[in-house]
Amino acid sequence: MLMRVQRGLSSLAVGAALAHVVLGGSRAWEAPLTHLISSERHQVNVDAAGHAIVDNATEAHLAKRYLSIQPSSGTSGFKIWPNSIISYCFETQDARDKLVEQLELAIETWRADGGGGPGLHRDVYKYMEVFDPGDDCVNNNQRDRVLVISYNSDGRLSTTIGMPSLDASNPSYKGPTMALSDAAGIGMLDTVANYAHEIGHAWGLYHEHQNINYWGPPYNTGTVGSVIFGDHFDCTVLKDYADALSRAQTGDTPSDVDLLCKLRGVAARYKFSAMDWLPVSGATRQHAGAGGAGKTTPDYTNVDWDSIMLYPSGAGATGTAVPPGGDSDKRANVLLRNDGARMKINLVPSALDIAGIKQLYEGDFGTGTGAFAGLPVMPNSKNSKWFSKFKDKFKKKKGC
Numbered sequence: 001m002l003m004r005v006q007r008g009l010s011s012l013a014v015g016a017a018l019a020h021v022v023l024g025g026s027r028a029w030e031a032p033l034t035h036l037i038s039s040e041r042h043q044v045n046v047d048a049a050g051h052a053i054v055d056n057a058t059e060a061h062l063a064k065r066y067l068s069i070q071p072s073s074g075t076s077g078f079k080i081w082p083n084s085i086i087s088y089c090f091e092t093q094d095a096r097d098k099l100v101e102q103l104e105l106a107i108e109t110w111r112a113d114g115g116g117g118p119g120l121h122r123d124v125y126k127y128m129e130v131f132d133p134g135d136d137c138v139n140n141n142q143r144d145r146v147l148v149i150s151y152n153s154d155g156r157l158s159t160t161i162g163m164p165s166l167d168a169s170n171p172s173y174k175g176p177t178m179a180l181s182d183a184a185g186i187g188m189l190d191t192v193a194n195y196a197h198e199i200g201h202a203w204g205l206y207h208e209h210q211n212i213n214y215w216g217p218p219y220n221t222g223t224v225g226s227v228i229f230g231d232h233f234d235c236t237v238l239k240d241y242a243d244a245l246s247r248a249q250t251g252d253t254p255s256d257v258d259l260l261c262k263l264r265g266v267a268a269r270y271k272f273s274a275m276d277w278l279p280v281s282g283a284t285r286q287h288a289g290a291g292g293a294g295k296t297t298p299d300y301t302n303v304d305w306d307s308i309m310l311y312p313s314g315a316g317a318t319g320t321a322v323p324p325g326g327d328s329d330k331r332a333n334v335l336l337r338n339d340g341a342r343m344k345i346n347l348v349p350s351a352l353d354i355a356g357i358k359q360l361y362e363g364d365f366g367t368g369t370g371a372f373a374g375l376p377v378m379p380n381s382k383n384s385k386w387f388s389k390f391k392d393k394f395k396k397k398k399g400c
């Protein structure tokens with residue numbers, strides 16, 4: 001117990017979502033708690049320094065890219081974790097007991113080199129357990145800036161993206177959450193990999209496949225270029241399709257039935273897991289070089305197929321995948337590439353997953369002189385009235 005702070009979460013960083021709370025994950029696999037979708041479309045291409053660019057060719061060597069939140073200043077919108085420290089706690093002692101070991105292993109996968117350079121350094125990207133499990137964790141006036149980690153046995157994986165701001169229009173949202181499950185046969189079919197995927201959301205990454213530049217009509221009504229997805233998207237094989245369809249059919253908006261599998265906002269309205277496949281139409285940032293627009297032929301090298309933030313084709317689909325393992329994955333295909341290829345299971349973060357988080361935290365929005373305005377005061381900050389308590393706690397637990 002005394003080693004908790006040092007061992008458990010000494011490092012998670014977060015990214016945020018669009019101007020509203022967005023949870024990564026599908027209902028079958030990663031149940032969203034709240035899902036408000038920005039209707040505005042605002043894509044931002046940035047170079048390695050985070051500056052908007054006009055000419056993708058200048059970053060052509062970065063053929064692949066990540067998709068992350070677009071942090072905003074002020075008191076609303078998406079935030080990243082100040083000082084690249086994820087402050088967290090466990091909802092219950094039971095959750096801690098069941099999760100901490102594999103969560104630590106998942107954190108380690110982000111520290112590894114990702115095959116393309118150094119991972120997230122343990123002294124820079126930190127995870128700090130700031131409250132004891134239980135009531136201390138769930139009920140405190142720092143709730144909006146602490147990641148509350150919960151456990152479930154029914155296969156739900158869900159994490160807020162980055163550190164979403166409180167939103168008066170969404171009073172049920174109290175603060176960042178991460179729901180984890182060690183159920184077999186879900187997601188990447190590997191518990192540690194699933195947790196690593198959720199950690200990616202916590203730092204601020206979206207799903208790689210939800211980049212709107214990869215999608216053609218009717219999923220993308222904007223400028224369409226190099227289309228990678230859209231010819232083989234079958235939302236009817238998602239486990240929660242029948243229930244979602246029923247909700248749409250009995251709702252007040254008949255036209256939603258036809259849009260349930262086409263527009264992310266409509267899928268979200270009926271709490272349908274297609275929302276975690278369909279492209280994000282809000283403000284995002286991404287590596288330049290794979291914008292799609294202007295290209296006339298599909299360029300499959302634009303997608304980071306190794307990303308741990310990319311769903312395998314069967315995620316959330318009907319069919320069995322137990323015991324875990326490649327050949328045992330008999331799940332139906334929700335999404336295939338337009339060339340018919342299936343998306344594989346990725347067990348560790350890719351080099352670009354790591355690059356995406358570093359861009360968020362070490363680029364123009366991270367710590368240091370480039371830090372943007374409106375960062376919240378964290379409980380582990382000297383400016384927090386909780387700091388002395390936090391410090392004592394830290395010291396106490398640092399001993400061994």
Ligand SMILES: [Zn+2]
Pocket residue numbers: 024025026030197198201207
């Ligand atoms: Zn996810």
